[in-house]
Amino acid sequence: MPPKLFQSEILAIEPELGDASRVTISVPAGMANEVRPGQFVHILPRGEGTLDPLLRRPFSVMRPRPENQSVDILVRPFGRGSGWIARQKIGASLDVLGLLGNGFSINPSARNLLMVAGGVGAAPLVMLSEEAVEKGLNVTFLMGGATAAALLSPSQLPESVEYVVATDDGSQGHHGFVTDLAPNYVPWADQVFTCGPEMMFRSLRRALEPHRLHRKPPIQVSMERSMACGIGACLGCVVETKKGMSASCVDGPVYDLDLIDW
Amino acid sequence: MTLPDISVDLAPNNPRELRLANPVIPASGCFGYGQEYAHLIDVQRLGAFVSKGITPKPRSGNPMPRIVETPAGMLNAIGLQNPGLRDFIKKYPPIWNDWTVPVIVNISAETVEDFVEMAATLDEVPGIAGLEVNVSCPNVNAGGFCFGWDADMTAEVTRAVRAVTTLPVIVKLSPGAIDIVEIAQAAEEAGADAVSLINTLVGMTIDTRRRKPILANQTGGLSGPAVKPVAVRMVYQVAQGVSIPIVGLGGITSLNDALEFFMAGASAIQVGTAMFVQPTIAMDLIDQLPVWLQQQGCESLADIIGSANPRFRAKLAVESAESAAV
Ligand SMILES: Cc1cc2nc3c(=O)[nH]c(=O)nc-3n(C[C@H](O)[C@H](O)[C@H](O)COP(=O)(O)OP(=O)(O)OC[C@H]3O[C@@H](n4cnc5c(N)ncnc54)[C@H](O)[C@@H]3O)c2cc1C
Ligand SMILES: Cc1cc2nc3c(=O)[nH]c(=O)nc-3n(C[C@H](O)[C@H](O)[C@H](O)COP(=O)(O)O)c2cc1C
Ligand code: FES
Numbered sequence: 001m002p003p004k005l006f007q008s009e010i011l012a013i014e015p016e017l018g019d020a021s022r023v024t025i026s027v028p029a030g031m032a033n034e035v036r037p038g039q040f041v042h043i044l045p046r047g048e049g050t051l052d053p054l055l056r057r058p059f060s061v062m063r064p065r066p067e068n069q070s071v072d073i074l075v076r077p078f079g080r081g082s083g084w085i086a087r088q089k090i091g092a093s094l095d096v097l098g099l100l101g102n103g104f105s106i107n108p109s110a111r112n113l114l115m116v117a118g119g120v121g122a123a124p125l126v127m128l129s130e131e132a133v134e135k136g137l138n139v140t141f142l143m144g145g146a147t148a149a150a151l152l153s154p155s156q157l158p159e160s161v162e163y164v165v166a167t168d169d170g171s172q173g174h175h176g177f178v179t180d181l182a183p184n185y186v187p188w189a190d191q192v193f194t195c196g197p198e199m200m201f202r203s204l205r206r207a208l209e210p211h212r213l214h215r216k217p218p219i220q221v222s223m224e225r226s227m228a229c230g231i232g233a234c235l236g237c238v239v240e241t242k243k244g245m246s247a248s249c250v251d252g253p254v255y256d257l258d259l260i261d262w
Numbered sequence: 263m264t265l266p267d268i269s270v271d272l273a274p275n276n277p278r279e280l281r282l283a284n285p286v287i288p289a290s291g292c293f294g295y296g297q298e299y300a301h302l303i304d305v306q307r308l309g310a311f312v313s314k315g316i317t318p319k320p321r322s323g324n325p326m327p328r329i330v331e332t333p334a335g336m337l338n339a340i341g342l343q344n345p346g347l348r349d350f351i352k353k354y355p356p357i358w359n360d361w362t363v364p365v366i367v368n369i370s371a372e373t374v375e376d377f378v379e380m381a382a383t384l385d386e387v388p389g390i391a392g393l394e395v396n397v398s399c400p401n402v403n404a405g406g407f408c409f410g411w412d413a414d415m416t417a418e419v420t421r422a423v424r425a426v427t428t429l430p431v432i433v434k435l436s437p438g439a440i441d442i443v444e445i446a447q448a449a450e451e452a453g454a455d456a457v458s459l460i461n462t463l464v465g466m467t468i469d470t471r472r473r474k475p476i477l478a479n480q481t482g483g484l485s486g487p488a489v490k491p492v493a494v495r496m497v498y499q500v501a502q503g504v505s506i507p508i509v510g511l512g513g514i515t516s517l518n519d520a521l522e523f524f525m526a527g528a529s530a531i532q533v534g535t536a537m538f539v540q541p542t543i544a545m546d547l548i549d550q551l552p553v554w555l556q557q558q559g560c561e562s563l564a565d566i567i568g569s570a571n572p573r574f575r576a577k578l579a580v581e582s583a584e585s586a587a588v
Contacts, residue, residue: 002301005542044539051487051515052334055539097541226329228336229538231302233294235314235343236329245322245343 001034001099003231008094011070018150020076020120021086022062025094032066036103037128038195038222038254041073042230044095045081056097057081058227058249060195062123063130074123100230104128104220104254106137110190114217115141116182116204118196122152124222125195133158140164140185144178144200147171179203186211194257195222205257219257223248265552267562270309270529272507273392273430273455280392280430280455282309282364282530285563286520286547289511289534290315290368290394290434291340295354296361302541307548309530310364313354315396317369318376320346325478330467335488335513336535337465339479342370347380351387359389366432370396373403374422382426392430395423395454398438398461410436410461413448424453432509435459435500437489442496443503450504458509458532459500460493486535487513494522501527501574505581515543517550524563525570 012024025041042056063072077086088094104124106113113132115125122143129139140162145151148171154163165173166181174181179200182192186208194204201221208219225237225248232250239248240261246252273280288299290312296305305311323343330337345353358365367390371377377395384390397410397419409415420433433449435442437460446457462483469476493512501508510528514520515536523531536543551563560566568574 005302053331054334054336054486054535055331226327226331228329228338228535229292229298229541231294231298231541233292233298234329234338234538235323235340236338238323238326238328238343240326 001031003097003100004028004031005095005097008096010088010090010092010094011068013088013090016074016156017076017120017122017145017152018147020074022072023075023085024065024070024072025096026070027096027098029069031099032064032069032071035061035064035071035099035127037061037131038103038124039099039101040253041071041096041098042100042227043085045084053080053084055081055228056230057085058100058230060124060222061099062126064127074120076120097230100249101253102251104193104222106132106135107191107218110137112138112188112190113140114182114185114189114192115139116178116192116194116196116200117141117143117152118178118200119145119150121194121196121200121222123195125193126152126156128193129157129161133160140189142166142178142181142185144168144196177203179207183207183211186217189217191217192219194219198224201257202262205262215258220254221257221260222253223255223260224253266555266560266565268552268555270507270563272432272509272530274507276428276430276455278428278430280310280364280366284309284548284551285524285530286544286551287311287366287509287530287532288537288544289532290396291338292534292537296358296363296365299537299541303545306361306363308363308544309548310366310391312366312368312394312532314344315342315368315370316344316347316350316380317342317371318347318379320344320349327477328479328482330476330482332465332467332484332486333488335484335486337467337477337482337484338462339477339482341479347383351383355387355389357389361389364391365389366392366394368394368396368434370399372399372401374419377419378422378426381423381429381431385427385429390429392432392455393423393427394432394434394458395419396434396461398434398436408436408438410434410445411439413444416445417448417452420449420452420454430455432456432458434461435496436461437463437492437496437512443499446500446504450506454506456507456509456529457500457504458511459496460489460512463489463492485513487515489513490519490522494526497523497528498526498571498574501568501571502577505577515540517547517554520547520551521554521566524566525568527568527571527574529567
């Protein structure tokens with residue numbers, strides 16, 4: 001389905017991940033069936049009668065809900081745009097462009113999938129985990145946050161997922177970074193999927209480097225870049241890859257970590 | 263009842279003409295090469311569009327971050343990422359040749375010779391309706407001083423481009439010039455068919471936590487609603503000083519914004535940053551403009567061009583009297 005512009009309605013708002021919210025927004029007929037994990041929606045973070053903040057903000061789909069033609073997104077009130085969205089109430093209307101981006105892909109031969117999530121980066125990995133479990137695959141979900149309150153609640157993941165957490169302050173799980181945990185799982189994992197701050201990708205790559213042979217398991221990463229258009233027109237969101245500059249809104253946001261030029 | 267005529271010719275002095283069904287044009291760098299928007303809007307209904315600036319050689323552009331939002335605007339330092347003249351010609355004009363919408367190609371260069379090479383090569387390429395010469399570039403042979411900030415350099419580029427192409431030539435002016443009217447007149451005298459203004463204003467924003475500019479390039483071009491009053495003022499002044507058509511742009515997000523430019527003296531408008539935010543904005547303007555004109559009792563768009571600019575209208579009256587006398 002090519003991207004569409006649509007008016008969406010906020011159907012539900014639930015607290016999640018500390019100060020973040022899980023927001024259920026309506027989507028056009030058929031769209032919820034077509035979302036691929038890792039795809040995102042581009043939301044105008046303001047109402048009528050104002051031009052500020054000017055640009056849309058991208059949010060990964062956390063969970064499609066085909067049964068009531070909606071999707072969940074996870075919104076962390078960070079700055080002006082996300083803060084505005086987080087302050088909206090049930091019934092409010094949002095101006096949305098979507099679906100955008102390429103999404104994660106599970107190799108047909110993969111059995112064991114390792115997810116490495118930092119903060120709201122958990123959102124697309126929740127959807128990916130649900131899809132993997134439905135296919136009968138094994139999923140381990142590593143989640144990092146500043147404190148216990150900032151972690152994804154286990155109820156957001158299918159029961160069969162092994163959920164392991166790390167906190168910066170040691171209030172729950174491993175005391176330290178989520179990337180410290182990852183090397184233990186490398187021999188088991190057929191594929192690794194990660195989303196979170198760019199710092200985390202760098203330390204993940206460093207942590208896994210000595211444990212990977214012939215770049216195995218492959219690692220897919222969802223990159224976060226400031227975006228303007230979301231459709232490949234402005235070239236503001238590029239990722240430097242070994243094949244050249246890549247517009248992360250259309251050719252990403254998901255990339256093979258080994259293809260990124262850091 | 264038929265709606266008022268909103269068609270325009272942006273190159274009335276050029277036998278090749280640049281006739282547009284309507285005066286609404288997505289701006290360079292804000293519309294890719296046209297295909298990016300083809301899923302979202304009916305690209306063929308546009309008056310025209312301007313493609314992303316191209317350079318003689320491929321450019322990978324600036325490091326990240328390249329964009330940052332500012333109050334009611336944005337800064338960009340894309341760095342003219344583009345495939346270069348040769349790959350560009352292979353890839354895009356053949357597609358445009360099957361389209362009905364006129365495509366204006368934006369060219370950028372750091373020497374007069376490079377501008378000439380591109381203009382000469384593009385002259386006979388099917389699928390191209392006109393050139394927009396981006397003089398907001400540093401001239402490497404003038405210590406990096408921007409072509410568009412100097413009347414002589416602007417005239418030199420315009421004359422050189424004019425000499426090697428019969429395509430309609432629009433010179434896109436930089437708001438960084440001290441006297442933009444002087445630059446516009448230099449472009450007109452050197453053979454430009456039209457001028458477009460404004461390009462972005464050079465700006466900066468600093469990350470106070472990291473104590474350095476947010477953009478990797480440090481400076482970037484300011485665009486969006488924040489620049490509109492500057493752009494309207496410049497169009498108003500330039501309209502009093504030149505006789506060629508003016509394409510106005512800078513911060514347009516609504517019909518009222520577009521009307522400001524027309525009333526200042528623009529014959530057509532471009533929409534840049536707003537295309538990122540509201541991809542349907544150009545279509546909305548195309549639909550709304552004739553309806554508004556009709557409500558105002560206008561027969562055509564010409565009725566309102568410069569209607570807030572008495573000196574421009576007086577000049578226009580003198581010019582049309584002169585041409586009637588000939
Ligand atoms: C593909 C993708 C998916 C995303 N998914 C989610 C998601 O699921 N949930 C979620 O909460 N967020 C997600 N984001 C991030 C989200 O789109 C916003 O960028 C984020 O919420 C911040 O926007 P804001 O308006 O709140 O902050 P702003 O007000 O825009 O920024 C706050 C401050 O940070 C600075 N700043 C912002 N970006 C940068 C930068 N790149 N470099 C330097 N300084 C910067 C600004 O200048 C400002 O001072 C995603 C981003 C991408 C690209
Ligand atoms: C991301 C971006 C890229 C741009 N690239 C070009 C370009 O390649 N050539 C050019 O002449 N102008 C370029 N511009 C300038 C616009 O065409 C326009 O002059 C400017 O943005 C002001 O209009 P606006 O406020 O409607 O955006 C670019 C602007 C933006 C925001
Ligand atoms: S956000 Fe404009 S090209 Fe990706």
